[in-house]
Amino acid sequence: MERVDNGPARARIGVYVCHCGLNIARTVDCEAVARRAAQWDDVVIAENLPYACSEPGQKSIKDAIHEHNLDRIVVASCSPRLHEPTFRQMVQSAGLNPYLMEMANLREHCSWVHRESPHAATEKALDLTRMAVARVRHLQPLVPERLPLTQRTLVIGGGVAGIQAALDLADNGYDVVLVEKKPSIGGTMAQLDKTFPTMDCSI
Amino acid sequence: MTDVGRHPRIKLYTLSEMVDVKGYVGNFDVKILKKARYVDENECTACGECAKVCPVVRPDEFNLGLSSRKAIYSAFPQAVPSAYTINVNECLGHNPAVCAKCIEVCDKQCINFHMSDEEIVERVGSVIVATGMEPYDPTELDEYGYTRFDNVLTSLEFERLINAGGVTAGKVLRPTDRKRPRSIGFIQCVGSRSSRKGSSYCSNVCCMNTIKSTLVLKEHDRDIQVKVFYIDIRAFGKGFEDLYKRSRRLGVHYIRGLPGTVEETPERGLRLAVENTASGKIEYHELDMLVLAIGVKPSSGASRLQEMLGLQLTTDGFFLEAHPKLQPVDAATRGIFYAGCAEGPKDIKESVTQASAAAARAIRLMHKGEILTEPITSEVLSEHCKVCGRCAEVCPYHAITVDVKKKLPAVVNTAACAGCGTCAAECPFGAISMNHFTDVQILDQIDAMLNDRPQDKILSFACNWCSYAGADYAGVSRLQYPPNARLIRTMCSGRVDESFIWHGFAKGAPVILVSGCHIGDCHYIDANHWTEKRIRKVHKKMTKLGIRPERLQLEWISAAEGMRFAEVMQRLEQLRSTVSPEEIAETITILTNNTADGA
Numbered sequence: 001m002e003r004v005d006n007g008p009a010r011a012r013i014g015v016y017v018c019h020c021g022l023n024i025a026r027t028v029d030c031e032a033v034a035r036r037a038a039q040w041d042d043v044v045i046a047e048n049l050p051y052a053c054s055e056p057g058q059k060s061i062k063d064a065i066h067e068h069n070l071d072r073i074v075v076a077s078c079s080p081r082l083h084e085p086t087f088r089q090m091v092q093s094a095g096l097n098p099y100l101m102e103m104a105n106l107r108e109h110c111s112w113v114h115r116e117s118p119h120a121a122t123e124k125a126l127d128l129t130r131m132a133v134a135r136v137r138h139l140q141p142l143v144p145e146r147l148p149l150t151q152r153t154l155v156i157g158g159g160v161a162g163i164q165a166a167l168d169l170a171d172n173g174y175d176v177v178l179v180e181k182k183p184s185i186g187g188t189m190a191q192l193d194k195t196f197p198t199m200d201c202s203i
Numbered sequence: 204m205t206d207v208g209r210h211p212r213i214k215l216y217t218l219s220e221m222v223d224v225k226g227y228v229g230n231f232d233v234k235i236l237k238k239a240r241y242v243d244e245n246e247c248t249a250c251g252e253c254a255k256v257c258p259v260v261r262p263d264e265f266n267l268g269l270s271s272r273k274a275i276y277s278a279f280p281q282a283v284p285s286a287y288t289i290n291v292n293e294c295l296g297h298n299p300a301v302c303a304k305c306i307e308v309c310d311k312q313c314i315n316f317h318m319s320d321e322e323i324v325e326r327v328g329s330v331i332v333a334t335g336m337e338p339y340d341p342t343e344l345d346e347y348g349y350t351r352f353d354n355v356l357t358s359l360e361f362e363r364l365i366n367a368g369g370v371t372a373g374k375v376l377r378p379t380d381r382k383r384p385r386s387i388g389f390i391q392c393v394g395s396r397s398s399r400k401g402s403s404y405c406s407n408v409c410c411m412n413t414i415k416s417t418l419v420l421k422e423h424d425r426d427i428q429v430k431v432f433y434i435d436i437r438a439f440g441k442g443f444e445d446l447y448k449r450s451r452r453l454g455v456h457y458i459r460g461l462p463g464t465v466e467e468t469p470e471r472g473l474r475l476a477v478e479n480t481a482s483g484k485i486e487y488h489e490l491d492m493l494v495l496a497i498g499v500k501p502s503s504g505a506s507r508l509q510e511m512l513g514l515q516l517t518t519d520g521f522f523l524e525a526h527p528k529l530q531p532v533d534a535a536t537r538g539i540f541y542a543g544c545a546e547g548p549k550d551i552k553e554s555v556t557q558a559s560a561a562a563a564r565a566i567r568l569m570h571k572g573e574i575l576t577e578p579i580t581s582e583v584l585s586e587h588c589k590v591c592g593r594c595a596e597v598c599p600y601h602a603i604t605v606d607v608k609k610k611l612p613a614v615v616n617t618a619a620c621a622g623c624g625t626c627a628a629e630c631p632f633g634a635i636s637m638n639h640f641t642d643v644q645i646l647d648q649i650d651a652m653l654n655d656r657p658q659d660k661i662l663s664f665a666c667n668w669c670s671y672a673g674a675d676y677a678g679v680s681r682l683q684y685p686p687n688a689r690l691i692r693t694m695c696s697g698r699v700d701e702s703f704i705w706h707g708f709a710k711g712a713p714v715i716l717v718s719g720c721h722i723g724d725c726h727y728i729d730a731n732h733w734t735e736k737r738i739r740k741v742h743k744k745m746t747k748l749g750i751r752p753e754r755l756q757l758e759w760i761s762a763a764e765g766m767r768f769a770e771v772m773q774r775l776e777q778l779r780s781t782v783s784p785e786e787i788a789e790t791i792t793i794l795t796n797n798t799a800d801g802a
Contacts, residue, residue: 079675080692081667082526099578099639108678109690113769120686127652127660127689134651138644142578147618149229149574150328153565156221156508160551161543161558162333163207168562170212174569177325178207179235180217181504184282186204187335188544191265191359193366195551196415197442202551203204203281 003095006071011042011137014070015129016061018052018077020107027111027118028125033076037129042137044068052077058090065094072096072139074132076104076125097141104132154179159187208283216323217244217284220504224511227600227621228538229328229574239318240288242275246313247286249277253305253314259293266363269378270370275305275314280368289314328574329538329565330512332522333558334504336544339394339401339497347390347495348465353378354473355465355493358389358412365419375423377492379471384491386428387420388475389413390462395498396434404519406498407548410437413496414450421453429455430488432462432477440550458486465493499548512539513726515669517763521547532561535668535762536726540564579622579639579694581615587634588612594626594635597697599728623727624698628737640693642700649707652689657711658787661688661775664703666696666731669720669761676765677772684772687779688716695719697730704741704755709794713782714754714775721759731759748797750790754782 006012015037019025030048037046045068049057052075064070073096075087080103088098106125114121151174155166158180166176178185189195192202207213216237223234242253259274274293277285295302297316306314338359341349349355354377356364367373377384391409394401410433417429436457438447451457462475468489475488501520509516513536515523522541525533532540542558543549549557568574583594583603590610595603602619603626605611613635615626627637636642652660665671671692677684693699696719707715717738725731735757742752756775760768 079671079678081672081675082529105675105690108675110686112678112681113684114686115681116683117686124686124689130651130654131648131689131691134647135644138641138647139639140641142638144575144578145617146573147229147576149569149572150231150326151569151572152325152327153329153331153562153569154221154231154233154325154327155331155333155542157333157335157502157543157545158207158215158217159333159335159543159554161335161545161549161554161561162331163204164555164558165331165333165542165562165565166213167206167210168559169565170210172562172566174212174566176210176213177233177235177327178213178215179219179221180215181220182278183217183240183288184278184284185207185215185217186279186281186283188338188359189551190204190279190281191267191362193362193369194415194419196411197440197446197552199415199418199446 003065003071005097005100005141008137011072012044012068012070013042013072013074013133013136014061014064014068015043015046015074015076015133016052017046017048017129018057018075018106019048019050020077021051024077024106024111027115027121028106029118029122032122033125033129036126037133040130040133043133044070053083053086061090062094065091065096071100072136073101074104074129074136075101076106076129076132078107079105079109099142100136100139102132102136102139104128151175152177157187158185160189162187204281204283215284218288221508221511222322227619228536228568231327231330231538233325233327233330235323235325237321237323239291239320240286241291241314241316241318242287242289243313243315244284244286246311248311249285249287251277251287252308252310253287256304256308258302258304259295261290261293266370267357267360269360269363286313328569329540331540331542331561331565332508332512332514332534332545333542334502334508334545336499336548337502339406339500341393341495341497343400344393346464347393347462347493348467348473349495352465352467352473354471354491355495357495357497358409358416359497361416361494365416365423375420383424384427386430386490387492387494388430388432388473388488388490389416389494389496391431391433391496392461393495393497394500401498402500402519404548405437408550409496409498411440411443411446411550413494414438414446416494417450417455418446418453421450421455430490431455431457432460432475433457434459434461440552458488499544502545505545510723512536513724513728514539515724515762521545523763532557532564535672538568576618577622580617580620581622581624581626582636582638583613583615584634584636585612587632589632589634591631593629593631597625597629597733599623599625599730621727623695623730624693625695625727625730625733628698628700629733637698640698642702645691645693645703646706648691649703649710653707653710653712658713658782658784659687660712661714661716661779662707662712663688663690663716664696664699664718665690665692666719666726667692667694668726669724670696670718670758670768672762673760673764673768676762677768678765680765682765682769684769685776687776688772695725695727695730696734697727699734699737701737701741705794708750708754708790711787711791713787714756714779716756716758716771716775718758718760718771721761724761748793750793751786753778
């Protein structure tokens with residue numbers, strides 16, 4: 001089911017502050033962040049979760065999307081470089097465009113690096129979450145394009161790793177271009193005598 | 204190896220290197236330079252008649268100079284392809300007056316001196332980087348006498364010595380007198396785990412390689428005396444501890460401590476002085492031969508490849524994976540994967556495992572035959588476009604076309620657009636919108652950040668691939684730094700519009716940081732050159748307006764430089780503390796009175 005995008009002017013935002021066990025919650029006062037976030041414009045619901053990425057965590061966000069008719073989600077947890085795909089998939093499965101989700105990085109950029117100053121860390125977490133809310137309000141639904149792909153792989157290097165990768169691909173029916181700068185493949189492996197742990201020959 | 208040579212789906216280019224790559228995940232156009240072999244690869248039967256008559260004798264690289272080869276040669280007996288090759292720099296030439304002996308004896312007429320280097324373009328959907336390693340050169344570690352004493356060998360040279368197909372047909376002979384040594388010592392961690400010389404990391408394979416060599420030696424000769432000088436023995440893999448115990452059981456003597464000096468005895472043996480850290484005593488050992496267990500270094504071509512493919516290297520020089528646990532074989536650039544020592548020192552089992560994983564990841568990407576492109580691309584608002592052509596000029600991918608003559612507004616080819624956002628930042632008329640990183644999205648983030656107590660905060664822009672990842676790495680490493688910076692992520696530093704900077708200062712930011720990949724490492728070819736130019740321009744304007752230019756900082760921070768990120772944060776906090784509320788207020792007044800240039 002495709003849900004309605006209300007647009008920035010009438011956005012309905014859900015904010016989820018993840019404790020990441022104690023990874024975030026030990027330093028950042030997550031409850032306070034959620035409490036404050038609940039008062040911001042367009043934020044319909046703001047809650048704490050022990051683990052946003054876990055199955056129950058994701059389910060409670062998805063349920064809230066349906067229950068409160070949310071059209072934009074902020075997950076204040078870890079680095080988007082880690083879990084952006086997870087949470088994009090989550091909002092997509094709840095009927096939202098995956099690009100209507102924004103993360104605030106409270107772990108790598110806050111709780112882990114400001115362990116000595118919990119008060120300042122909480123202030124920073126509030127800012128990071130506020131910034132994510134400001135951004136998510138203006139995010140627009142985006143649709144990826146489908147493009148043809150060449151089912152062929154270039155393997156650079158003909159040592160034991162390159163040989164194995166090339167053979168696995170080729171045996172699976174994929175064409176391989178193997179490039180080796182020396183006159184022969186084999187790499188360093190070919191120079192070895194017996195090899196551990198089996199004590200057999202390398203070639 | 205031979206399976207590769209005869210597999211119908213594998214096209215093998217030897218004596219070849221990738222010299223250029225264009226395109227993006229799913230469709231890379233790769234230019235390969237294939238150097239001339241001067242011997243027909245398909246026709247040559249490796250009979251070897253040519254090498255017999257070749258008068259040029261050179262050290263054999265495969266045997267690390269322990270034997271010789273000719274100018275026309277086969278790398279080693281099992282080489283794939285088996286065809287011979289001519290080193291044209293060594294060859295005397297094909298003029299019959301000079302030499303051309305090989306041409307005369309080759310019945311099949313495989314030798315062709317008119318072959319020339321070829322450039323071939325291949326289209327592929329994915330790339331596996333398996334560029335391997337280089338052995339550490341122990342020349343700089345002079346205390347072990349590698350350059351001074353002939354009976355000191357590297358572990359790789361020792362492999363060629365003990366190999367049945369090697370220079371002595373598998374007999375272990377001392378290089379100086381070609382006699383069987385009665386005692387051999389191994390020195391561990393040569394070029395590894397040292398902050399002084401070589402590398403600081405553990406090379407992973409040397410402990411087990413030495414243990415293996417001790418077993419092979421004892422197999423050859425039960426009575427040979429073998430001593431291993433080590434810091435720790437790292438026998439952590441499956442079955443490794445058993446081999447280590449077997450080696451000890453066979454009487455191999457393990458001595459905890461690395462020798463301080465090595466001297467040659469009159470009989471050309473070696474005398475080692477070592478502090479045995481188990482007993483706390485200085486010991487002297489006399490040995491007939493010494494083997495240096497050399498470490499693993501990154502391949503020398505790594506940095507060139509890194510630039511071509513937009514990859515990242517760790518501070519050790521190995522390729523950096525997208526995530527150390529969850530994506531250990533993926534590069535941060537989509538469609539590129541790592542296998543083997545290119546990513547870090549590995550033994551054969553680990554290399555093979557990673558290679559299979561890389562193949563599986565590549566298949567996962569390719570099996571549908573189509574690819575979903577990231578919709579984070581730029582869009583031209585044609586009604587605002589003044590057809591100046593600036594966007595087309597700055598686009599690193601040539602994804603924008605503008606017909607200046609016909610006055611047709613800019614058009615973005617979304618398939619070629621990689622989404623750096625440089626065009627949107629450079630468009631003087633605000634006619635380009637960068638999807639998912641639009642002006643309003645970023646400006647509202649700035650407002651949200653600087654709404655309350657802006658004087659305490661450092662507005663920081665970080666590119667997704669390097670600087671933001673560097674900040675993540677600082678987090679993972681639990682490096683502590685002042686809590687005043689707030690990061691705004693853009694895909695590339697090239698996206699950071701001049702107007703964002705003026706907006707930040709107008710809102711009371713004491714210090715602004717723009718950070719991105721190092722020059723040469725940009726994920727969008729060279730988009731960060733435009734960042735650099737832009738910042739230089741803004742600095743000039745700041746000086747002119749009477750705003751301290753130091754308050755805008757530009758830093759290149761790679762994904763591996765967590766430490767550097769934390770240092771930059773410390774430094775910025777010091778800088779921030781020098782900016783007084785009066786200075787901020789003055790800046791705001793200056794910018795309110797000078798509304799030109801997006802301020």
